[in-house]
Amino acid sequence: MFTHxxxxxxxxxxxxxxxxxxxxxxxxxxxxxxxxxxxxxxxIKKLAEKQLVDYVKxxxxxxxxxxxxxxxxxxxxxxxxxxxLVEKLNFTWDxxxxxxxxxxxxxxxxxxxxxxxxxEYPTEDPHGDPIPDKDGLIKKSKRVTLSEIxxxxxxxxxxxxxxxxxxxxxxxxxxxxxxxxxxxxxxxxFDGTMVVRLKKKELPLSSRIxxxxxxxxx
Amino acid sequence: MFTHxxxxxxxxxxxxxxxxxxxxxxxxxxxxxxxxxxxxxxxIKKLAEKQLVDYVKxxxxxxxxxxxxxxxxxxxxxxxxxxxLVEKLNFTWDxxxxxxxxxxxxxxxxxxxxxxxxxEYPTEDPHGDPIPDKDGLIKKSKRVTLSEIxxxxxxxxxxxxxxxxxxxxxxxxxxxxxxxxxxxxxxxxFDGTMVVRLKKKELPLSSRIxxxxxxxxx
DNA sequence: CTTTATTTTTAGATTAATCTAAAAAACAAA
DNA sequence: TTTGTTTTTTAGATTAATCTAAAAATAAAG
Ligand SMILES: [Mn+2]
Ligand SMILES: [Mn+2]
Ligand SMILES: [Mn+2]
Ligand SMILES: [Mn+2]
Numbered sequence: 001m002f003t004h005x006x007x008x009x010x011x012x013x014x015x016x017x018x019x020x021x022x023x024x025x026x027x028x029x030x031x032x033x034x035x036x037x038x039x040x041x042x043x044i045k046k047l048a049e050k051q052l053v054d055y056v057k058x059x060x061x062x063x064x065x066x067x068x069x070x071x072x073x074x075x076x077x078x079x080x081x082x083x084x085l086v087e088k089l090n091f092t093w094d095x096x097x098x099x100x101x102x103x104x105x106x107x108x109x110x111x112x113x114x115x116x117x118x119x120e121y122p123t124e125d126p127h128g129d130p131i132p133d134k135d136g137l138i139k140k141s142k143r144v145t146l147s148e149i150x151x152x153x154x155x156x157x158x159x160x161x162x163x164x165x166x167x168x169x170x171x172x173x174x175x176x177x178x179x180x181x182x183x184x185x186x187x188x189x190f191d192g193t194m195v196v197r198l199k200k201k202e203l204p205l206s207s208r209i210x211x212x213x214x215x216x217x218x
Numbered sequence: 219m220f221t222h223x224x225x226x227x228x229x230x231x232x233x234x235x236x237x238x239x240x241x242x243x244x245x246x247x248x249x250x251x252x253x254x255x256x257x258x259x260x261x262i263k264k265l266a267e268k269q270l271v272d273y274v275k276x277x278x279x280x281x282x283x284x285x286x287x288x289x290x291x292x293x294x295x296x297x298x299x300x301x302x303l304v305e306k307l308n309f310t311w312d313x314x315x316x317x318x319x320x321x322x323x324x325x326x327x328x329x330x331x332x333x334x335x336x337x338e339y340p341t342e343d344p345h346g347d348p349i350p351d352k353d354g355l356i357k358k359s360k361r362v363t364l365s366e367i368x369x370x371x372x373x374x375x376x377x378x379x380x381x382x383x384x385x386x387x388x389x390x391x392x393x394x395x396x397x398x399x400x401x402x403x404x405x406x407x408f409d410g411t412m413v414v415r416l417k418k419k420e421l422p423l424s425s426r427i428x429x430x431x432x433x434x435x436x
Numbered sequence: 437c438t439t440t441a442t443t444t445t446t447a448g449a450t451t452a453a454t455c456t457a458a459a460a461a462a463c464a465a466a
Numbered sequence: 467t468t469t470g471t472t473t474t475t476t477a478g479a480t481t482a483a484t485c486t487a488a489a490a491a492t493a494a495a496g
Contacts, residue, residue, distance in 0.1 A: 005483065026444055039484055041445055046482090058444060058491060089332035099326045108317045114307035223453065244474055257454055259475055264452090276461060276474060 004105050007074050008033065009043050010052060011104075013063055014071035023060030069136055073112075076132040078104035079125035080115050086126040087119060093126040093177075094168035127168075128159020128178055128214055147192055147210035149184050149217065156181045159214035167212060174203055181218065222323050225292050226251065227261050228270060229322075231281055232289035241278030287354060291330075294350040296322040297343035298333050304344040305337060311344040311395075312386035345386075346377020346396055346432055365410055365428035367402050367435065374399045377432035385430060392421055399436065 002010075012032045016024040026044070030037045048055040052067035063071060081103040085091035091099075113134065116122075122131055123139060132138045143158050157180040160167065171177065175198060185195040185202060192207035205213075220228075230250045234242040244262070248255045266273040270285035281289060299321040303309035309317075331352065334340075340349055341357060350356045361376050375398045378385065389395065393416060403413040403420060410425035423431075 003482080027442095035483095036485060037444065038446080038486080042483075085329070089329065089336055091328070091332070095328070099324065099329055102324045102326075106317065106320045108320075110309070110313070111303070111307065111317055114309070118307055221452080245472095253453095254455060255474065256456080256476080260453075 001107070002070065005043065006047065006050075006052075007070070007105055009040075009047060010063065010067055010071040011074045011078075013053065013061060014068065014075065017063060023062050025060045029061075072132045072136040072138070074104050076134075076136070077106070077112055079129060079131040080112065080119065080122070082125045082127070083119050083122045083131070084115060092168075092172070093163075094165040094172070096126060097163060097165070124159075126178070127163045128157075141216070143214040143216055145211050146182075146184075146194070146196075146205070146213040146215050147207060149215060151184050151187050154181065154183045154218040155215035156218060157213060158216050160212055161214060162212040170209070171213075174198075176213070182215075219325070220288065223261065224265065224268075224270075225288070225323055227258075227265060228281065228285055228289040229292045229296075231271065231279060232286065232293065235281060241280050243278045247279075290350045290354040290356070292322050294352075294354070295324070295330055297347060297349040298330065298337065298340070300343045300345070301337050301340045301349070302333060305340075310386075310390070311381075312383040312390070314344060315381060315383070342377075344396075345381045346375075359434070361432040361434055363429050364400075364402075364412070364414075364423070364431040364433050365425060367433060369402050369405050372399065372401045372436040373433035374436060375431060376434050378430055379432060380430040388427070389431075392416075394431070400433075 009029070012029055013024050016028055016032060020028075026037050026040045029040045029044075033040070044053060044055050044061055047053045047067065048061075051064055052070065053061045053063055055061045078100045081100045082096040085096045085099060086093060116134065121133075125131055128143070130138050130140055141158065145161065146155070149155050157176055157178055159178070160171070176182075180198065182196040182198050185197050187194050192210060194205050194210050195202055196205060197203075227247070230247055231242050234246055234250060238246075244255050244258045247258045247262075251258070262271060262273050262279055265271045265285065266279075269282055270288065271279040271281055273279045296318045299318045300314040303314045303317060304311060334352065339351075343349055346361070348356050348358055359376065363379065364373070367373050375394055375396055377396070378389070394400075398416065400414040400416050403415050405412050410428060412423050412425075412428050413420055414423060415421075
């Protein structure tokens with residue numbers, strides 16, 4: 001149905017739309033995909049031809065309903081495969097992304113459906129991101145970043161915003177994983193640095209960290 | 219490392235080398251891959267550049283050691299995925315091939331190794347074909363085609379030569395699957411048609427069938 | 437409301453994988 | 467061994483995805 005590349009663009013546009021309001025700019029797509037703006041313009045035209053995006057020159061793009069459906073299917077497959085890799089094949093949460101980037105393009109309705117069943121219909125991937133169901137519905141949780149938690153409040157880790165290998169390994173090294181409970185001990189007004197208590201150990205976390213860690217209050 | 223297309227060519231050349239002696243012809247590759255001879259020539263040149271095949275104009279190609287190693291890795295992944303689909307995801311043996319054709323190109327040493335372990339190191343795929351181990355070693359069984367079995371001898375099904383969906387469904391419809399025991403009742407000298415007994419039912423099988431079904435004598 | 441800076445698009449090339457049609461080589465037969 | 471057939475290779479085009487460099491449009495300052 002769609003090429004590898006088309007699917008990657010649709011997914012990138014989808015993710016960017018989630019963060020910003022309104023249309024997605026050519027440059028932001030180029031940045032995310034590590035490609036050049038001119039390549040993006042070319043692809044956008046192709047996607048517009050196929051009615052997957054709405055595009056007005058110089059005005060950015062938005063996904064059409066059809067384009068969004070395709071994007072969500074890719075995201076669904078990506079996250080299901082990530083669960084598979086962690087749950088069944090002993091991958092750690094920092095190892096799954098690159099492989100899932102490949103697996104998300106495998107085309108087989110049956111494969112996706114059976115994988116979903118095999119994993120017992122998971123609702124979140126190893127990074128705490130929601131997995132769209134077979135109809136594309138996404139249950140979004142009311143998570144906040146750790147930086148938004150006040151001093152003396154308690155919370156637990158439910159996901160990460162940045163799922164780069166470096167960041168995930170940093171978290172592993174400090175024993176922070178999904179479900180981990182913590183209490184905010186102090187918060188520096190100047191640069192947002194926080195001290196949190198995990199079990200007994202106190203740990204200082206820069207805003208670089210606290211802005212990328214999703215938690216829920218207890 | 220290698221493109222999708224390069225991998226497909228290497229695999230095709232590998233399979234053709236198994237059947238025939240000596241080099242593989244341009245046309246036979248074109249047939250197998252459902253492409254044109256001129257495309258094959260182009261790709262062969264590329265593979266020769268990369269030292270994956272030995273190629274002399276007009277003389278056909280053979281895989282180099284390096285090329286064979288790559289091909290066997292693809293075959294290994296293809297067959298491991300087929301086992302996964304049948305054993306874990308409720309696919310039937312006639313449904314797995316197309317999906318495995320896609321999955322075989324996923325690049326991750328860890329994925330292959332862990333999948334192998336997860337499946338408990340299978341030695342055969344759902345069609346009875348041997349699965350190369352992590353070092354590329356292939357345990358080849360001394361199977362023969364049903365057509366080679368004599369009247370009154372007993373045997374059991376260990377694989378298929380043709381794994382097209384049509385053929386596999388034909389077998390399913392007549393309750394022939396891996397491990398199925400049968401006895402040769404009669405054999406027509408003229409066209410090779412056989413009658414075999416399965417459990418109690420007798421079944422006539424044309425040479426089209428008996429040449430594509432692998433068995434072992436009991 | 438100009439001028440400048442940034443963003444986006446176009447123009448023109450490149451690489452990979454394919455094709456058709458024509459030429460060249462190899463094989464087979466008379 | 468000449469001639470005809472088949473196979474294989476080359477020549478030239480096409481499509482997809484990318485790039486660089488230049489032009490055009492928009493946005494931001496002054
Ligand atoms: Mn991911
Ligand atoms: Mn994820
Ligand atoms: Mn197969
Ligand atoms: Mn098989």
